[in-house]
Every structure is written in structure tokens, then in C-alpha cells.
Amino acid sequence: MGYAPTIFRLGTLATFPLGAVVLMLASTPARAVPPFARQTGLACEACHTIPPELTAFGRRFKLNGYTLTTRPPLVEDVDDYKRNTVWLTDLPGLGILLQATYNHYNRAPPDSQVPGATAQSENLQFPQQWSIIGAGAITDHVGGFLQMTYSQPGGTFGVDNTEIRYSDHTDNNDWVWGLLANNNPGNQDVWNSVAAYPTLDFSNQSLWSSGGIAGAALSGPFFEGLGGLVAGPTAYVWYKDSFYLGLSEYHAAVSGSVNTTIDSSDLAAGGGVVQNWAPYWRAAYEHDWGYNAISVGTSGMYTKFTPSLIAGQTVDPGFINRYLDVSVDGQYQYNGQHYNVSFLARYTHETQENDPGLVPTYFSNSVDHLNALNLTATYYYNRHYGALINFNRTTGTSDSTFYGGNGSPGNQYEVFELDWLPWFNFRFMLQYNVYQVVNNNQNPFILLQSSHPRASDNNTWDLGLWMDF
Amino acid sequence: MKIPTRNPLMVAALAVAALFARDANAADPVPHDESVYGAKALVSMACSKCHGYTGVSVSPLFPNLAAQQPSYIEWELQLFRQRARSDPHARAFMWGIARALDDEQIHGLAQYFSSQPAAKGAAPHDSALAAKGKSIYEHGVPEHDILACLPCHGPNAEGVNTFPRLAGQHRDYLAIQLRQFTGQLRESEIMHRFTQNLTDDEIAAVSEYLSSK
Numbered sequence: 178m179g180y181a182p183t184i185f186r187l188g189t190l191a192t193f194p195l196g197a198v199v200l201m202l203a204s205t206p207a208r209a210v211p212p213f214a215r216q217t218g219l220a221c222e223a224c225h226t227i228p229p230e231l232t233a234f235g236r237r238f239k240l241n242g243y244t245l246t247t248r249p250p251l252v253e254d255v256d257d258y259k260r261n262t263v264w265l266t267d268l269p270g271l272g273i274l275l276q277a278t279y280n281h282y283n284r285a286p287p288d289s290q291v292p293g294a295t296a297q298s299e300n301l302q303f304p305q306q307w308s309i310i311g312a313g314a315i316t317d318h319v320g321g322f323l324q325m326t327y328s329q330p331g332g333t334f335g336v337d338n339t340e341i342r343y344s345d346h347t348d349n350n351d352w353v354w355g356l357l358a359n360n361n362p363g364n365q366d367v368w369n370s371v372a373a374y375p376t377l378d379f380s381n382q383s384l385w386s387s388g389g390i391a392g393a394a395l396s397g398p399f400f401e402g403l404g405g406l407v408a409g410p411t412a413y414v415w416y417k418d419s420f421y422l423g424l425s426e427y428h429a430a431v432s433g434s435v436n437t438t439i440d441s442s443d444l445a446a447g448g449g450v451v452q453n454w455a456p457y458w459r460a461a462y463e464h465d466w467g468y469n470a471i472s473v474g475t476s477g478m479y480t481k482f483t484p485s486l487i488a489g490q491t492v493d494p495g496f497i498n499r500y501l502d503v504s505v506d507g508q509y510q511y512n513g514q515h516y517n518v519s520f521l522a523r524y525t526h527e528t529q530e531n532d533p534g535l536v537p538t539y540f541s542n543s544v545d546h547l548n549a550l551n552l553t554a555t556y557y558y559n560r561h562y563g564a565l566i567n568f569n570r571t572t573g574t575s576d577s578t579f580y581g582g583n584g585s586p587g588n589q590y591e592v593f594e595l596d597w598l599p600w601f602n603f604r605f606m607l608q609y610n611v612y613q614v615v616n617n618n619q620n621p622f623i624l625l626q627s628s629h630p631r632a633s634d635n636n637t638w639d640l641g642l643w644m645d646f
Numbered sequence: 647m648k649i650p651t652r653n654p655l656m657v658a659a660l661a662v663a664a665l666f667a668r669d670a671n672a673a674d675p676v677p678h679d680e681s682v683y684g685a686k687a688l689v690s691m692a693c694s695k696c697h698g699y700t701g702v703s704v705s706p707l708f709p710n711l712a713a714q715q716p717s718y719i720e721w722e723l724q725l726f727r728q729r730a731r732s733d734p735h736a737r738a739f740m741w742g743i744a745r746a747l748d749d750e751q752i753h754g755l756a757q758y759f760s761s762q763p764a765a766k767g768a769a770p771h772d773s774a775l776a777a778k779g780k781s782i783y784e785h786g787v788p789e790h791d792i793l794a795c796l797p798c799h800g801p802n803a804e805g806v807n808t809f810p811r812l813a814g815q816h817r818d819y820l821a822i823q824l825r826q827f828t829g830q831l832r833e834s835e836i837m838h839r840f841t842q843n844l845t846d847d848e849i850a851a852v853s854e855y856l857s858s859k
Contacts, residue, residue, distance in 0.1 A: 218742015233705070237695045247683070247692055248746040348690045349699045465704045467818075514707065514822060 243320025270313030685754025779855025
């Protein structure tokens with residue numbers, strides 16, 4: 178998810194309350210993890226093409242529960258049956274991640290305090306995000322990744338991605354299996370194909386906030402916005418380094434809420450709450466040859482969700498919308514001696530059945546559809562110089578009551594990025610975000626009461642610094 | 647320094663000298679701890695992720711270890727542990743993996759991988775290139791002062807003692823190693839001398855031949 182402490186992103190529902198701009202946080206994922214390097218003694222390139230994208234070895238490290246080390250444990254106690262009672266590594270698995278950015282808007286965004294006025298076109302976020310990471314082997318079969326993050330512009334500090342894994346395998350590694358719990362559907366993915374771990378750095382998928390103005394979330398698949406809203410277990414199996422199947426169940430787990438069903442404050446902040454258990458699946462096939470790896474897969478989630486319709490209003494939990502998200506994805510990687518190339522594609526179709534009691538007051542249609550296409554290509558030379566191109570297109574059913582304006586949830590934008598990594602854990606990034614379509618209330622420039630806010634108003638240059646240690 | 651090139655006795659003398667030089671620099675022993683991972687557990691947990699469970703790897707970035715000479719595996723692991731071999735991949739991968747291995751573990755790993763059935767050679771992409779490589783391997787290139795590989799690595803490139811098996815190794819891996827020897831990125835006094843005049847074409851030829859064996 179990148180960052181989602183108490184304020185989280187809910188895809189299309191972020192624009193729910195009468196078109197008001199909902200405070201969203203530009204989020205970034207965990208990237209490379211120095212505690213893993215300390216534990217294994219391996220350079221970052223063992224697990225990453227360029228962080229956060231995983232190599233074939235990185236996928237195996239994660240699926241094996243983050244436990245790989247050849248170092249003897251600092252403490253190992255066994256019972257009379259020689260079973261471990263305590264197994265502790267000799268290194269604390271702690272790391273720091275820091276990210277800063279300087280942004281320039283194509284057009285000065287609206288001022289947050291004075292209606293009709295504009296803020297500065299530039300802003301400097303130092304830091305934009307600051308995380309403390311605890312990661313690595315907890316026992317010889319259990320590992321974890323726990324992230325706490327401070328993030329701009331909200332200025333909040335809270336729980337970010339959290340995952341604990343148990344794994345085991347046959348001697349010959351033909352079968353690897355595991356159980357895990359996490360707070361973000363997709364965080365468990367090792368092919369970087371879901372929103373929790375996009376390939377993008379300094380992702381601008383939430384329209385960039387600037388000058389104190391909160392950015393607005395672009396429409397997107399519902400299940401990609403559930404990080405921090407839910408938590409649940411996953412069981413997975415990995416066969417012959419090729420076939421993967423993981424099945425999960427997620428339940429509402431809003432931080433700090435006693436009653437996650439009808440707590441009105443949480444409803445207002447998050448746009449609603451997940452009801453009961455939401456199943457999530459991930460299946461993939463990978464084939465490796467030479468320097469190459471190719472994978473195809475599917476993921477998806479079925480979610481029952483009670484939306485909050487107006488900020489602060491308690492909603493009868495009897496109203497339930499049903500979301501079915503189905504994604505297919507593919508990835509190709511070339512991980513050679515001197516350069517890396519990767520292509521990543523994902524297509525998601527979403528069916529949103531709206532509760533009859535909410536139609537037509539809050540939704541125009543009884544069923545809405547959403548389609549999202551994401552394409553990413555990266556090239557890195559000698560892991561020092563790189564470029565990335567990312568294309569995103571979302572289309573869907575017109576629902577003027579739900580989305581406002583002309584009713585379309587559509588958006589389309591590209592990200593062009595140049596990277597320089599003087600060290601593998603220290604990256605400078607120049608990024609240009611180009612918007613062709615930003616529909617309706619998701620466009621912050623509508624606050625300027627411009628009769629026709631242009632999508633290109635949102636174009637931004639970002640100069641970023643990312644480092645972890 | 648130019649080395650005499652057409653004298654088999656000198657070749658043999660250099661090889662023997664290299665062996666003794668290595669022995670003189672043998673690693674300090676690290677006492678074995680019964681509680682640490684055994685060789686097979688290490689293979690399962692760590693080595694197999696890159697080199698394959700039976701020592702046959704997928705990516706040419708990582709060498710096949712199946713049927714490799716046990717003395718060579720032991721020697722290289724000791725070099726990794728001591729950080730005495732410092733080519734880029736050794737630093738990125740093996741320094742960390744080998745840093746906490748004790749001698750018993752290293753010995754066990756060498757025995758395990760050396761006893762696995764050898765990888766089958768890949769069909770040559772270019773038969774003419776492979777034939778040229780065979781000639782270089784067996785006879786050297788006298789006009790370039792390049793010595794034959796066969797006296798040390800064996801008639802079937804199976805290796806002996808600390809001279810590694812080369813047969814069936816990944817073509818790209820072999821080429822990368824030869825370039826690292828010529829560029830002196832990977833330590834080996836004898837290989838620096840033997841490869842100093844190798845051209846890129848000759849490296850490609852030898853690699854093509856050996857990977858197809």
C-alpha cells in the first residue's frame with residue numbers, strides 16, 4: 178500500500194462524499210530492505226532487479242519466509258526432543274527508508290484556505306516519507322516485515338505494511354508452502370503485479386498534493402485500495418519454482434476502531450467498511466530460462482462493503498455493495514550481467530453491485546463496471562542508470578450520481594522516469610507525469626471553479642531522492 | 647611478463663606451483679559447531695536457490711556445481727569466506743553466503759555437489775565456433791602465445807584437484823569468468839598469465855566448446 182496509517186485510499190470511493198476531495202497520501206512501497214541484506218549477507222541485486230521489483234531469487238527468498246541466512250543464530254535453545262524453543266538471529270533487523278521530492282505543477286493548484294486562489298506551483302517535501310522497517314527472520318521458519326511510516330502531506334505517523342510469514346519446504350525445494358498474515362491484499366505478491374508493490378517509484382497515482390492542497394485519488398480497482406482497512410491470513414504453495422497458488426481471507430481491521438462495523442468516524446475517514454470475510458486469490462505460473470523469467474497470473478477479490486455516503490454520517494450497515502475484482506497479469510524479466518529489462522502488464526475488471534437501497538439516491542446504476550490497464554517497462558544499465566515508462570488507463574460505467582460531473586470514472590496518464598543510482602540504496606529520480614484524462618471530482622482543479630479543468634493541469638515534474646540504510 | 651608458451655613441462659611446472667601456492671595460503675580453520683546447519687540443510691535452504699538442488703543452475707549468472715571437483719569447491723568457498731576472491735559476483739553473492747561457514751560445512755558442501763551427476767552439455771549454437779574452441783582448448787593458440795587448457799583441466803574438461811571442471815558449464819558463465827581473468831577482476835595468478843592474450847573471439851570459442859561438452 179505504501180502508506181496507510183489511519184487515512185487510507187479506497188479507489189473510487191475516495192471521491193465518494195459528494196465530490197469532496199478526500200485527503201489522500203501519495204504512497205510508495207517498501208523498496209529494498211537493508212535488514213534482509215544484513216541477515217543474508219547478499220547484495221541488493223540478489224533479490225531485486227531495481228527495488229522493489231524482485232528477481233527470481235528474491236521471489237524465492239520471500240516465499241521462504243524471509244528466513245534465509247547461513248549465520249548461526251545468536252541464541253538457540255532446544256528441548257529434550259531437539260526442537261527449537263528459541264532461535265534468534267545475531268542482528269537486529271532494523272532499517273530506515275527516506276524519501277524526499279521536489280514537485281512542479283504544470284498549473285498552480287488551488288489554495289487550501291482561500292477559495293478561488295492558487296497555491297505555489299512548486300513544493301518541496303523533505304521528507305515525503307520516512308519509514309522504520311523491522312524485517313527478517315524471527316525464528317528459523319518464521320519471518321516478518323513490519324513498517325511504520327511518517328508521510329507528507331498529512332504529517333501522520335502510523336502502521337504501514339505489516340506481514341508475518343511461516344514457511345517450510347521439502348529438502349529438494351520442489352514444494353514450498355506457507356502461512357502468512359498481513360494487512361494489505363497483494364502485499365504477499367512476489368511478481369510485483371498488484372498495487373501494494375508497484376514498480377513505480379514516487380508514484381503519482383494520487384494526484385499530487387501541493388501547497389497544502391490534498392491530492393485526490395484517481396479511480397482504480399477497489400481491492401487495490403484496501404491496505405490498512407483489512408487484515409487476514411493467507412495459505413500458499415509453490416511447486417517446482419513454477420506454480421503458485423495463494424488463498425486469503427480478509428476481515429475489516431480498521432486501526433483504533435472498537436466496532437469496525439458501524440463506527441461513524443471510521444466510515445467517514447475511510448469511506449466505509451468491509452463486511453465479514455473477503456476472499457482473495459493469487460495464482461501464477463513462472464518459467465525461468467537463462468537470464469530470463471516470464472510469468473502469467475491472476476489475482477482477485479470479492480468484497481462486501483458498507484459505504485459511508487456523507488462524511489460523518491452513520492450508515493445503516495444493512496446497506497451492502499458487492500465488489501468482484503478479477504485481474505490478469507504478466508511479467509517478463511531479463512536479468513543479465515550488465516543490464517536489466519522488465520515488462521509488466523496488468524488488466525483488472527471490476528463489477529460493483531450497488532445495494533438496491535442506495536439506488537438511485539447514491540448510485541445511478543444497480544451495477545457499475547470498471548476496467549483498469551497498467552503497463553510498465555523498465556531498463557537499467559549496470560544498476561546505475563535507468564529509465565521507466567508507465568501507462569495507466571481506467572474506464573468504466575458512467576454513474577453521474579456516484580462519480581459526479583459527467584459520471585465517468587475514466588482516467589489516463591503516463592509516467593516517464595529517469596533514474597541514477599550512485600549506490601544501489603541511494604537513488605535520484607526525475608519523473609514526469611502526464612495526464613490525458615482526469616475526470617470529474619478527482620481533478621483538484623475543479624476547486625478553482627474552472628468551468629473546464631484540463632487534465633494536463635495536473636502534469637507534474639518530480640525530482641526525487643530515495644534511500645534506505 | 648611473457649611466459650614460455652610451447653614448453654609442456656613449463657606448463658606443468660606452473661600448474662604445480664600454483665597448487666603449492668594455494669596450499670601455502672590455506673585458510674585458517676574454523677571449528678565446527680554441531681548446532682549449525684549441515685551441508686544438506688544448507689543446500690536446501692541457501693545454495694539451491696541459485697545453483698539448483700542438484701547443482702545444475704538455471705541462470706548463467708550462477709555456475710553449475712554438479713560433479714565439480716570437491717577440492718575446487720572447498721578452495722573457492724574458503725576464498726569467499728576470507729574475501730580473497732573479489733570479482734563482482736563473489737562480492738554480491740558469495741561473500742555473504744560464505745561468511746559464517748565453518749570448515750566442516752564447506753567440506754560437506756563440496757562432497758555434496760561433487761557427487762551430483764554432471765550437467766549435460768548444451769548443443770552448440772555455432773559448430774564452427776565450438777570446433778575453434780576445441781582447438782584452443784587442446785592446443786592453445788601458439789601465434790598469440792596462448793597455452794592449451796587441457797593440461798590442467800583435463801582431456802574431457804573434467805578438472806582435477808583445484809582445477810575446476812569446465813565441461814557442461816554455462817557458456818555465458820565461462821565467458822564472464824575468462825573476461826574477468828583477462829581483466830584481472832578475479833584473482834588467479836596462473837589464469838591471469840594464461841588468459842592475458844585471449845581475444846573476445848577466442849573467449850567466445852572456448853566457452854562455446856566447453857558448454858557443449
